[in-house]
Structures are given as C-alpha cells and as structure tokens.
Amino acid sequence: MKKLSVIAWNENVHEQVNKVVKEIYPGGIHNAIAEGLRNQDGDGLLEVSTATLQEPEHGLTAERLEDTDVLFWWGHRAHNEVVDAIVDRVQERVLQGMGLVVLHSGHFSKIFKRLMGTSCGLKWREAGERERLWVTNPGHPIVRGLGDCIELEHTEMYGEPFGIPVPDEQVFISWFEGGEVFRSGCCWHRGNGKIFYFRPGHETYPIYHNGQIHQILYNAALWAAPQGAWSGVMNAPNVPVEHAREKIRRKGESLHAEGEEGFK
Amino acid sequence: MKKLSVIAWNENVHEQVNKVVKEIYPGGIHNAIAEGLRNQDGDGLLEVSTATLQEPEHGLTAERLEDTDVLFWWGHRAHNEVVDAIVDRVQERVLQGMGLVVLHSGHFSKIFKRLMGTSCGLKWREAGERERLWVTNPGHPIVRGLGDCIELEHTEMYGEPFGIPVPDEQVFISWFEGGEVFRSGCCWHRGNGKIFYFRPGHETYPIYHNGQIHQILYNAALWAAPQGAWSGVMNAPNVPVEHAREKIRRKGESLHAEGEEGFK
C-alpha cells in the first residue's frame, strides 16, 4: 500500500529569533512534529517530510502538493508573509481532498481564515497555566489511545468566543486554570477535504515533545487522509443543450455566445 | 419600531451593455429588486435603497454599512472589479450580524467565496428551460406564503455539484427540465450574521419582476435581519493575568512582552 505523504510546514521564524524557542525546538517546530509523527508510526503508514516559509514557494510547489495527502500548518508571527498564490494552491488541494491540520496560532493563518470565512479570533493569555483537554467524542479516530482527557501543565490560554463556523465534529474542549474554556479540537469538511484544528502548541513550552500530543497528531493524519479526489473542484463547466440528460431545445435569450466561458 | 435598512446592491454592468438585459431591466436589476421588496412591504417594515459598483466605494461606505441590516448582492460579469477593501468591510459587517442575501451568479462573487471558503462552482446551461423550486422545509420563514413549489418557465440551469459547505438549513432544491438538480435556497450562519443564497435570477429572463420571487426576497430580508450585534467580532483581545476569572500567577516563559499585541 502506498504510504500517506505528510508535510509538516512551519514558518520557522521564532526558532531563529527567540532564544527560549530556539532552546526548546533547536531543529524547529516542523522537525519536532515530523519526528513525533515518525515515532508513532510503528505501522509504517506515513512518509513524513517538512517545508518552511523560507524555501522557494514556501516548499509547497504545485508538484509537491499534488502528491501530498495531509499538510500540517504551523504559523504565528509571519502569517502575512505567506504569498496569496500559495494560499490559493493549498486551498484548491484541500477542496480536492487533501487533509489539513492547523495548529495553535495557525487559527490566524491565511489558509485557515480562507477556508473558514470567519474572523477566527479568540481571547488569549500567556501565563503558563494548566490546560485540560476533554474528549467530547470517545471513540473518534482522532482520540484513539487516549483516556477521557489530557493535561498540559504549562500552556498559553485561548478563550471563547472562537470565531469559527460551527464544527462538523467536536473532538476536544479545553478547561483552563485561569477560568476560560475553548473548542480545542474541531473538524470540518470543505469540498472533499478534511480540516482539523488543534489548539495546543505554544512555542515557549515543549508541547510538541509530548507523547500524547504526538499520538493525537498521528491520529489526525490518518483521519484527514483523502478517501477520494474531486480533481475538478474549481471548475464551473457549461453543459451544452445537446448534452442535457433530458432532451430539451433552446428557448429564449442568452447572455453567453455558444461555447463562451462563464464569468468568474 | 425602527425600520430595517436594506440595500439592493448591483454591479449594474449587463444593463448598460446588453440590449436584452436593458430592455428587461431598464432601471437596473437593483431597482427591480428594491421595487419588489417595497411592493411586498405592506407592513412598512423596510427602508430599501440601492447601491452599485460604479458609486464611490461601490456605494458601501463604512458609515452606510454600519446602519445596514440586510444587503442583497447581485454580481456577474464584474466580480473582480469589486475592491478587496470593500469585501473586507462587508465580511466584517456580516460577522457582526448584518444579513446577506446572495443572488444567482453571485455564487462567484468575492464576498460569497470569502464567506464560504470553498470553490462555489457549479454546472450551468443557458437554454431557457423550466425550473421548479421545491420547498424542503415548509413553514420556514423564507417560504411564508408559498405552496409546495414555485415554477419558472424560462431559466438558466445551475447543476450540482455546487461547491459549498453543507448548508445549516436547506430551503429550496431545484428540478430542471434538462435533467439536473440544484440546492437553490441555502442558509448559513457565519459569526453572528445570516446568509441566504437564492439561485433564480438570470438577467435575460424577467425573474425579478415575478411576484413569487418578490415574496421570497421579502421573506429573506426579514429572516436575515440581525437579532443582536457582535461588534468586536474581529478582535483577539489579550486577557492579562490579573484579570483572569480564577486567581493564577504567571508561570514559565512568554513570547509577548507585557501588553504587546498578538500576531495576526
């Protein structure tokens, strides 16, 4: 069986400029995620690679994306440096069927805002407080191997209201020591693609060295993997009268000349 | 009671350049819609005005939008002439609570694609064929006053697959003489705003002079009217440690300096 092709993408900025982050993730968050996925992959189902903002085309060429099954997205400080043409390309691939896992501060990434259509805003606080992620659907493939919750001793708080469309499936809701709650694990279908937003991950805490987080990311990769392809998802084809399934004849006026493209 | 402030917006291009369209809509589609809404408004609930692409800021200044309860959107040929800053503005108002009714070819408008996050594509054919819109939820406020379906003798066909997120409520599904079907009346909630997509409306047929269509548009205006406001929907406020609802103390490292803005 062909392995699932997975990319861990990272803007890779804080690791270069912030001493604390550099110490926690000397190889960059993308490599911590990639290693976490590989560690979980005893069955050899994944082929994991990385890509970063600084590479040509952010490491996401059309050819490479064409072969990608699931894309993990980490961004925070440099959302606006991601060029729109690459966002277009990722969006098209998601709508065709590629899985997308958006992490933590990626809630404000261009690609997530593009796919949600909403503000994607939230409350936040950096106090290193305790977070407990409750499983709201035991037996969901993304929580395989977990108990009824997981605890993280030091996290950044994200609080409601979270400006998202109602999730198709709710997987986690978080409790915070300081008194807030947050929809921390949310699933959507868009086009033929699956999207998972997963909250934990602040870069000044070693979240991506945590085995339970690795387990969830691995489960999410398998869940988000394409089960089919809608290759022409961006098309808007004309159906000529003579190809109508039921026999009809043209009646009345037209705006378009025969065979003319529609407006986009 | 304050009347609902409604704008019928139109790119107003085909009416200027296409003889057939000009004859059917000599005052422009925006005025046909506005008159239809006024004709239905025996109870005096609406204050209807129009706006077009050609006006400064497309007639949609921040001040005017601030006071707008429901916006009707007609566009077809000039989607790309709508400037992005106005799209941003309309999106923000929808997320705050303004209603949006997107008509026919508006499926490919920037604002609809922005709010949906999907391709918004479909199949199409101009053959003046018969369309029958079936009510899928009798008693829904948008179908008030209708029977179990409405028929339009000459319409452009739109066919599935329609590249949209699953609607929150399905109101109409269309049957076409040539053999296709289409989700013709779809409702979504985004942020605090309501969105209704309504399919009929090709500009070479007198769809917007039809009383049943007027009835539906009027119902849609009432349905989409705001029932509250989320004025800060685009914000992402920091909650300082000392304002946490439960007493906590700062633990561990931070990425942000005290009081610093988050990244967007």
Added chain:
Amino acid sequence: MKKLSVIAWNENVHEQVNKVVKEIYPGGIHNAIAEGLRNQDGDGLLEVSTATLQEPEHGLTAERLEDTDVLFWWGHRAHNEVVDAIVDRVQERVLQGMGLVVLHSGHFSKIFKRLMGTSCGLKWREAGERERLWVTNPGHPIVRGLGDCIELEHTEMYGEPFGIPVPDEQVFISWFEGGEVFRSGCCWHRGNGKIFYFRPGHETYPIYHNGQIHQILYNAALWAAPQGAWSGVMNAPNVPVEHAREKIRRKGESLHAEGEEGFK
C-alpha cells in the same frame, strides 16, 4: 400583536418529597420559571402559564399544545412517568414549529432523547462547585443583555462527553471548579421547530431565582418562538400519476393499489 403562549412544564416531584427543594421552590420550579419570565417581560410579549405531570394528560392536551408557542421542560426523577402518547404529541408540535427549551436534568427526558436520537448521557457531580458559562457567540439573541460570561457560585457539575448530535449553534460552554467542561447552551432545528438545551438548574440551589438565568430563559422564549408552521409534518402523501407536475404515464408494476395508504 398576539402574545406568545408559553408553558413552564414541571414534573413537580422533588418539591413534594425533598425538604431542601421545597424550601427553595415552595411554589414549584414551574412557578419560579414562570415568574422569572414574567419579570423580564416588560414589553408584554408573553402569556405564561404552567403545567405539571400530575394534571390530566400532564396538562398538555392536544388543544392546549396546539395554541402553545414555546414549551419549557423540567424533569428529573419522573422521566419515565411521562406517558408516551404525550411525548408523541409534544414531538409532533415541535416538528410543526413549537419551540422547546429543555432544562438541566431534562437531558434525560423522553422528549429530549426522542428529538436527539442519541444517548444524551453525561458525567455529573453534586459538590456545590462554581460554574462559569462562557458565551461562544456574542450577539446571539439568547445572550442579549449578558456580558462575556455568567457565574454561578453553587451548581451541580455536568461534564463531557455529552451524548448529543453536534448542535446547530453553540451558545454557552461551561467551566467547572472541579476541572470539567460542558456544552451548556445548545441549539438545534428539528422539522420546523427550534430546540434550546440549557444546563443550569439543580433543584438544591436557587438557580431559578437568579436574574441572569431569567434573562436567558426569556431570550430563549423569544428565540424559540415559531416563525411559521409545518402543519402536515407527520404526513407522507401519495402524489397520483395524474397530479405529477410533469406529464408522465404509469410504467411497470406497483406494490400499492390505486389510492392505497403507504406503510408506516
């Protein structure tokens, strides 16, 4: 304008047998709810009455339900004493368009389980702990007049997983002192009716004497009010060949004789 007809229904059992509950709600929880609604109703929009399990037909005759716009449901100990024929009747009215507000332990009522189709289970603990209900959609009509959260000093805890279909709209999520979270305010559409589940309300705490709770219940009554009616929602009508909208002739074999009823 005709007032909205609202019933506060209560099984009214604990108030009779439990000293603590009797002291807190000497007139029964139904009257506390009814008074709370009336106190909020400065605009005179509601006509509020009560009904209890002990009345003939539980106080919910067909005639009375026919005239009811919104039904509040409190039950806990006597869910199984509600007769199925009344549950059928309430379900039909909800599908036609009547609003239903299910309170606290009503999550295990027959009518709620009937409309959800799921387990409706949850975790629970009676420790009088603090609960904070966060608003997840500011500007939603149900949170009108509230800030970003409300706090209840002493409540029973309900914890996830809550065995419900994904809500159409999420209005509140709760934080509990003991470390759990819960989807405390959830909206669904079923048929033409609106359903709101609202968590707070344990009978050994004076929850229904709290003004903020009254505000929410009042808002919920207005939100859940019918905006139309689907009177034949339980029908499955045959469409005779000669009444088909498109001219067809009968082809092939039939299971049913002409005019025979379908199987149910």
Added chain:
Amino acid sequence: MKKLSVIAWNENVHEQVNKVVKEIYPGGIHNAIAEGLRNQDGDGLLEVSTATLQEPEHGLTAERLEDTDVLFWWGHRAHNEVVDAIVDRVQERVLQGMGLVVLHSGHFSKIFKRLMGTSCGLKWREAGERERLWVTNPGHPIVRGLGDCIELEHTEMYGEPFGIPVPDEQVFISWFEGGEVFRSGCCWHRGNGKIFYFRPGHETYPIYHNGQIHQILYNAALWAAPQGAWSGVMNAPNVPVEHAREKIRRKGESLHAEGEEGFK
C-alpha cells in the same frame, strides 16, 4: 486484517406475499444485497451475512450485534413488527460506533426514526418513472467509481419535503421524470456511529440487481465501518468529589446520597 462484519437485514415480507416481488427477488432482498456486496468485494474486505425479522430476536442477538461493523436495513410493510428492545439494541450499537445503512422505505423504520428524531416523512408515487441521482460531492468515498450521476429507468418516486435533520454530508440528490426532487443520499454522525440513508430500492423493480447500486452499497459499507468504539456511550457516570481533577470540597446541599445512581 480482520474482515468487516456486515449484516444485510430484511423484514422479508413482500417476497413471501407478493408475486411480483417474489419473482424479482426469489432469495429475498437480503440475499440480493449480500450477493451484491460480495460481488464488489474483490479485495476480500467484508464478511457478509444476512438476518431477517422472522428469526429469533430478528437475527440480531446482542452477541451478534457486538461483532457487527455495518448493518444494512431493509423494511417496508412490517416496521411495527420490529420489537422495541431490538431497536434499543441497534441504536446503542450505532451510538457506540457500528455503521448503519438505511435503504429506501426504511425511512419509516423504527430505528431510523429513533436516530433522526424527526418525522422522516416524504411524498411518494409508484409510476415506474425515471430517476437520476446526481453526485453532490465527487470524490466522497461513497461515490467511488461512479460518474457525475446514475440513472434508474424505473423507480418509485420519493419527493421533498423529506422530514430529516439537515444531513452532515449530502452525497446524492435525485431528479424524477414526474418533476420532483429528493435528497437521496444523506450522511449523519450520531454518537460514534455513521449513518447513510440511500433512497433507491423499490421491491417491484430490480434495483438491487444493478451493478452501480452494488458499487454504492459496497462503498457505503467501507465508509460506515467503525474507526473506534465508544463502549460506554449509554452511561452517565457520577464523578465523586475526591476524584475531581481539580481539588474541591463539597459545598451546599445534595439531592443524591453518596454513591447513589442518577435518575434516568
């Protein structure tokens, strides 16, 4: 890899009493479905068996259901002969994670109405007319191997409004020769289980001998297969104060004695 255990269930009544049906399905519809699934199963992924209403416990003992991954449901004339205890059992297994595929007239089966919570009603006509099922999400696993639609020359018509909760995913919408439309392929998640409703199948037409129908049923079996288990889905566990994740002490009055069961 363990094969998926699939049961094709049939009330098996019309095949005994109706000459036309007996000729088309001499082995019963359950065997036609089972053979169709086996024919598609070149990869040997399924273990298919059958069960009928007439068997003890309708062939659905607790032990057998415990081992079942996907259940196909055919019923029409004898919905009310299915005993409620078996419906409870099937519902519990679906909520735990078992897949359920409900066919045609099964829209009025007890198990489907139970899981939907709505009327499940529709319009119908037996005229042997043409039906065309349009794919609304190309690339969905259930439409694998199909083109943009499938055509059935002779079918019973089902028309909107269909009394269901809005589907989580729409896979097919039907066009009928007589002028109606219908949501013919609908997906829902309930608890941890997946449900697929598939419209075609009238017993006086050889629908279940059609290869494209076999393909869809096979795809549906793979789609609906469990990806995890929520074994305690019907539980409502008490969490004792001393087991709270955050240290709390009991405050205020309780309704339940220590260790007492909750009310159901």
